Amino acid sequence: MNKSIDVPSIKSQGYEQLLSYYLEELGKVGxxxxxxxxxPFTADYEKAAQMVATWMREHGLEVxxxxxxxxxxxxxxxxxxxxxxxxxxxxDTVRGGGKYDGMLGVVGGVIAAGYLxxxxxxxxxxxxxxxxxxxxxxRFGGFLGSKWMAGALGEKDINSKDEKGxxxxxxxxxxxxxxxxxxxxxxxxxxxxxxxxxxxGPVLEAAGCPIGIVSAITGMRQxxxxxxxxxxxxxxTPLNMRQDALLSAVKIIKALDACVRQSGGDTVFTVGQxxxxxGSVNVVAERCAFTIDLRDPDPSKLSGLYEKCLExxxxxxxxxxxxxxxxxxLTVEPVPCSVRLRExxxxxxxxxxxxxxxxxxxxGHDALMMAEIAAVGMVFVPSAGGxxxxxxxxxxxxxxxxxxxxxxEAVRQLAYN
Amino acid sequence: MNKSIDVPSIKSQGYEQLLSYYLEELGKVGxxxxxxxxxPFTADYEKAAQMVATWMREHGLEVxxxxxxxxxxxxxxxxxxxxxxxxxxxxDTVRGGGKYDGMLGVVGGVIAAGYLxxxxxxxxxxxxxxxxxxxxxxRFGGFLGSKWMAGALGEKDINSKDEKGxxxxxxxxxxxxxxxxxxxxxxxxxxxxxxxxxxxGPVLEAAGCPIGIVSAITGMRQxxxxxxxxxxxxxxTPLNMRQDALLSAVKIIKALDACVRQSGGDTVFTVGQxxxxxGSVNVVAERCAFTIDLRDPDPSKLSGLYEKCLExxxxxxxxxxxxxxxxxxLTVEPVPCSVRLRExxxxxxxxxxxxxxxxxxxxGHDALMMAEIAAVGMVFVPSAGGxxxxxxxxxxxxxxxxxxxxxxEAVRQLAYN
Numbered sequence: 001m002n003k004s005i006d007v008p009s010i011k012s013q014g015y016e017q018l019l020s021y022y023l024e025e026l027g028k029v030g031x032x033x034x035x036x037x038x039x040p041f042t043a044d045y046e047k048a049a050q051m052v053a054t055w056m057r058e059h060g061l062e063v064x065x066x067x068x069x070x071x072x073x074x075x076x077x078x079x080x081x082x083x084x085x086x087x088x089x090x091x092d093t094v095r096g097g098g099k100y101d102g103m104l105g106v107v108g109g110v111i112a113a114g115y116l117x118x119x120x121x122x123x124x125x126x127x128x129x130x131x132x133x134x135x136x137x138x139r140f141g142g143f144l145g146s147k148w149m150a151g152a153l154g155e156k157d158i159n160s161k162d163e164k165g166x167x168x169x170x171x172x173x174x175x176x177x178x179x180x181x182x183x184x185x186x187x188x189x190x191x192x193x194x195x196x197x198x199x200x201g202p203v204l205e206a207a208g209c210p211i212g213i214v215s216a217i218t219g220m221r222q223x224x225x226x227x228x229x230x231x232x233x234x235x236x237t238p239l240n241m242r243q244d245a246l247l248s249a250v251k252i253i254k255a256l257d258a259c260v261r262q263s264g265g266d267t268v269f270t271v272g273q274x275x276x277x278x279g280s281v282n283v284v285a286e287r288c289a290f291t292i293d294l295r296d297p298d299p300s301k302l303s304g305l306y307e308k309c310l311e312x313x314x315x316x317x318x319x320x321x322x323x324x325x326x327x328x329x330l331t332v333e334p335v336p337c338s339v340r341l342r343e344x345x346x347x348x349x350x351x352x353x354x355x356x357x358x359x360x361x362x363x364g365h366d367a368l369m370m371a372e373i374a375a376v377g378m379v380f381v382p383s384a385g386g387x388x389x390x391x392x393x394x395x396x397x398x399x400x401x402x403x404x405x406x407x408x409e410a411v412r413q414l415a416y417n
Numbered sequence: 418m419n420k421s422i423d424v425p426s427i428k429s430q431g432y433e434q435l436l437s438y439y440l441e442e443l444g445k446v447g448x449x450x451x452x453x454x455x456x457p458f459t460a461d462y463e464k465a466a467q468m469v470a471t472w473m474r475e476h477g478l479e480v481x482x483x484x485x486x487x488x489x490x491x492x493x494x495x496x497x498x499x500x501x502x503x504x505x506x507x508x509d510t511v512r513g514g515g516k517y518d519g520m521l522g523v524v525g526g527v528i529a530a531g532y533l534x535x536x537x538x539x540x541x542x543x544x545x546x547x548x549x550x551x552x553x554x555x556r557f558g559g560f561l562g563s564k565w566m567a568g569a570l571g572e573k574d575i576n577s578k579d580e581k582g583x584x585x586x587x588x589x590x591x592x593x594x595x596x597x598x599x600x601x602x603x604x605x606x607x608x609x610x611x612x613x614x615x616x617x618g619p620v621l622e623a624a625g626c627p628i629g630i631v632s633a634i635t636g637m638r639q640x641x642x643x644x645x646x647x648x649x650x651x652x653x654t655p656l657n658m659r660q661d662a663l664l665s666a667v668k669i670i671k672a673l674d675a676c677v678r679q680s681g682g683d684t685v686f687t688v689g690q691x692x693x694x695x696g697s698v699n700v701v702a703e704r705c706a707f708t709i710d711l712r713d714p715d716p717s718k719l720s721g722l723y724e725k726c727l728e729x730x731x732x733x734x735x736x737x738x739x740x741x742x743x744x745x746x747l748t749v750e751p752v753p754c755s756v757r758l759r760e761x762x763x764x765x766x767x768x769x770x771x772x773x774x775x776x777x778x779x780x781g782h783d784a785l786m787m788a789e790i791a792a793v794g795m796v797f798v799p800s801a802g803g804x805x806x807x808x809x810x811x812x813x814x815x816x817x818x819x820x821x822x823x824x825x826e827a828v829r830q831l832a833y834n
Contacts, residue, residue, distance in 0.1 A: 201653030218652060222698055233805060234687035234710045235635060235779030236618030239678060241803065246688050247674060253667045261656060270651035271663050272693065272700045279690045281639055281708040281746065288691075291698040293651045329698065362652030386658065388650060 004351045005115070005409045007401075013118075015111050016401045022055060022107035023400070026091075027099035035096035035391035040069065040134035040144060041171035048091055052106060052131050059114025061129060067183050068148035068172065069133040073110065075117050077126035077415065083191035085123075085415040086374070087112065087407060088130030090145065090366055094138045098393020104381070104400055105196040106131040112408035116415070123415035125191065132366045140168045146369035151186030153179075186373060192341055192414055193370040196379045196407045198395050200363055202386025210402045212359035212380030213345045216297035217368050218266070219334030221306045223292050225313060226325040227252065231278060231286035242284055246276045248320035249288035252313045256292065259312050263305055266360045267296040297334045297360045335368050341377030341410075348409035354402055379406050421768045422532070422826045424818075430535075432528050433818045439472060439524035440817070443508075444516035452513035452808035457486065457551035457561060458588035465508055469523060469548050476531025478546065484600050485565035485589065486550040490527065492534050494543035494832065500608035502540075502832040503791070504529065504824060505547030507562065507783055511555045515810020521798070521817055522613040523548045529825035533832070540832035542608065549783045557585045563786035568603030570596075603790060609758055609831055610787040613796045613824045615812050617780055619803025627819045629776035629797035630762045633714035634785050635683070636751030638723045640709050642730060643742040644669065648695060648703035663693045663702035665737035669730045670707060676729050677711070680722055683777045684713040714751045714777045752785050758794030758827075765826035771819055796823050 030038035056073030089105020109129035134144030147153040229245030260269035270293040276285040296302040317324040349356035367376040381403035384394040447455035473490030506522025526546035551561030564570040646662030677686040687710040693702040713719040734741040766773035784793040798820035801811040
C-alpha cells in the first residue's frame with residue numbers, strides 16, 4: 001500500500017494555484033449580466049469543455065467525449081478485472097450563477113487525478129474524471145449528462161425544448177452529437193463515483209468545519225395548494241362572515257411550518273410562491289394559491305411528514321370554512337450515499353488532517369443519477385455566506401484545495417492497491 | 418301634521434311594481450359580459466339619466482341637470498325660508514355590477530317623492546331627488562357627482578384619465594357639459610341628505626332585519642407592507658438559518674389579524690393582495706409585499722389600531738430577523754351620520770312597522786361627500802347573500818319597497834309641517 005497523500009506536497013507542487021487558475025479561466029467563459037451563464041449545447045459550453053479536455057491531457061489523462069457531450073478523462077488501471085473509480089461534476093451553470101458550483105468538482109477531479117498519476121503512478125483501478133453536461137435546468141431539464149451515462153435519458157428528456165423551442169436533440173445534433181437511443185450504453189463498469197462540490201448552504205461555514213461528508217441527497221415533495229374561499233367587499237363583510245382565501249392560506253402555511261419544525265431533524269420546508277385573486281387591496285380574496293417544497297433525506301420521514309402536512313392543511317381549511325386543492329408537482333426519492341464511501345471519505349479527511357462532519361445535501365447533484373449505476377459518495381466544502389447560484393458564490397482557494405485533498409486521498413485508497 | 422305614510426296604500430297604488438319596473442329597465446342599459454357596466458360620460462349613462470328624468474317628470478318633479486351630469490328632480494316647497502330635504506344615490510355601476518347598487522336610492526327617491534306629492538301635496542321644504550354620476554371608480558376616480566355638488570371636485574379629479582387617456586373634463590365636454598371652475602356652486606341650501614342603499618354585505622340578511630340605519634360611514638387606512646428577507650436555496654438552507662420574507666409576511670399577517678380580532682367591535686381588516694419574489698417553488702423568497710385595508714367607524718379606534726398594527730408588524734419582523742417597509746396608501750376619515758337623522762329614520766321605520774338596527778357602512782357612498790354640506794342619513798336594505806358589485810346582486814322587491822317606505826316617511830317627517 002502506498003503512502004497517503006500529503007497536503008504540503010500538493011501545495012509545494014503548485015496544485016493550489018493551478019486549481020484557482022482553472023476556476024478563474026472557466027469563470028470567464030459564458031455570458032450573463034450578473035454572474036455566469038453557460039448553458040449546455042452552446043459555443044460557450046463547448047469552449048469550456050475544450051479547455052477542460054486540454055487540461056486533462058496536460059495531466060496525462062486520455063480524453064474522450066460521449067454522445068451527450070460529457071468530457072471523460074481516464075487513467076488506465078493495471079488490473080482490467082476491477083471496475084473504474086470515477087469522480088467529477090458538471091460544467092454548465094444556472095443563469096447568473098457562480099464560478100464554483102459544478103466546476104470545482106470537475107477541475108478538482110482533474111487536479112486529484114493528475115496529482116495521483118504524477119506521484120503514485122499507474123493505479124490498479126482505472127480512474128475517470130467526468131465533466132458532465134447540463135446538470136442545471138437552465139436550458140432544458142437537468143441532469144442531461146449523468147442521466148445519459150446512467151441510461152436514464154428518455155424520449156421526454158431528449159424532446160424537451162428550451163425557451164426558443166429548440167429541443168435537446170436538435171441542439172445536440174447542431175453541434176455534431178448523436179442522441180440516438182441505440183447509442184445509449186449504460187455504464188456498468190463503474191465501482192464508485194465521488195463528487196466534490198460546494199455546499200451551496202451555510203452549514204459548514206457556520207460550524208467552522210472544512211469538510212462535509214454527504215450522508216444522503218435529500219428527497220423532495222413539491223405541491224401546489226389552492227385555497228378556494230369567497231370574494232367579498234373588504235368594507236362591508238364582517239370578519240366572522242368571511243371565507244377569506246388569503247387569510248386561510250396564511251393560517252395553513254403557518255400551521256405547516258409549525259408542523260415541520262416540530263418534527264425536528266434535517267427537514268426543510270419552503271413556501272416560495274404565493275398569489276391571490278382577484279388581488280385587490282379592498283377585496284377579500286376568492287382564491288389563494290401557494291407552493292410547498294418539503295425535503296428530507298429519510299424516505300419514511302419525508303413521506304410521513306408530507307401526509308401529515310396534507311392532513312394539517314385539510315384540518316385548517318375545514319376550520320376556516322374554505323376548500324383546498326392539493327396538487328402534487330414533483331416527487332424525488334432521497335438517495336443515501338454509500339456507507340463504504342462515506343467511511344472512505346471520512347478516513348481520507350482524517351488522513352489529510354482535516355475535520356469533517358456528516359451533512360445532508362439539500363440540492364440534487366449528478367451523484368443522484370450516478371447512484372443508479374454505481375456506489376456514490378460526496379464531499380462538500382463551505383460556501384461563503386451560504387451563497388450559491390449567484391455571482392457572490394465563493395469558496396476560498398485553501399478550502400477548495402482541502403476538498404481536493406480529501407477527494408485525492410479517497411481515490412488513492414480506492415484505486416491503488 | 419299629516420298622517421304618517423301607509424304601506425298597504427303604497428302597495429295598492431302600484432308603487433312596488435313601479436319600483437321593480439324602474440330597476441329592471443335601468444338594468445337593461447349598459448354593457449358587460451357578466452353583470453352590468455354603465456360608466457359615467459357614456460351614451461349608456463346618458464340614456465339611463467334620460468329615463469330617470471322622464472320618470473321624475475311623470476311623478477310631477479321639475480328636472481334639471483347640473484354641469485357634471487347629476488339629474489336633479491325637485492318639488493318646490495311652500496316655505497322659501499327653509500332648506501331642501503334631499504335624497505338620492507348614483508346611477509353609474511362598477512364593471513360587471515348589479516342592478517341595485519346606487520339605482521335603488523335613485524328610483525326609490527323618485528317613488529318616495531312621487532308618492533308624497535300625490536298623497537300629501539306640496540311640502541313645506543323643497544324636496545330634491547338626485548341621481549349622482551360617477552360614484553364608482555369604474556372609469557375615473559369615484560364620487561364625481563357628489564364631489565361636484567359639495568364643491569370638492571378639484572383640478573386633480575377633473576384631469577384624471579380613464580384607461581384610454583381621456584380625462585374627466587374631455588369626456589364631459591364631449592357630451593356638452595362644462596366643468597369650468599367658475600361654474601362650481603357649492604350647495605348651501607340643503608338641510609338633510611338621505612340615501613337609501615343596499616347593504617352590500619351580509620349583516621341584515623343574517624340578522625333577519627329588513628332595515629339598517631347607518632350610524633357612520635367607516636373610515637379606512639390602507640397600506641402596503643414590504644418584507645425584505647434574503648433569498649436562499651430551498652434545499653440547502655436549514656430552517657433556522659433563513660430570513661424568509663414570505664414566511665415572515667405570513668407571521669405578520671396572522672399577528673395583525675389576531676390583533677384586530679382581539680379589539681372586537683366593527684373593525685374589519687383585509688389582506689387582499691400578496692406577492693413574493695423571486696416567486697419560485699424552490700427558492701426562499703427575498704421579498705414579500707402585501708396590502709392591508711383596515712376600517713372602523715370610530716376615528717380614535719381606527720388610528721389607534723392602525724398604529725398598533727404597525728407596531729405589531731415591526732415586532733414580528735424583528736423577531737423573524739427581516740426588515741419591513743410600511744407605506745401608507747390611503748386614509749379616509751370616518752363620517753358619522755347625523756344623530757337627528759338617525760333618530761328620524763328609526764322613528765320612520767317604527768311608524769311603518771318595520772324592525773331596524775344600527776349598522777356601519779363599510780363602503781363609501783355619495784353621502785360621504787354630501788356630509789360636507791348637509792346633515793346625512795342612510796337607510797340600508799338587505800343584500801341577498803351579502804353579494805354586491807356582481808351580477809348576483811339582489812334584493813327582493815318587497816325588501817326594496819320597505820326601504821322606500823322608511824325613506825318616504827322620513828322625508829315626510831322632515832319636509833312637511
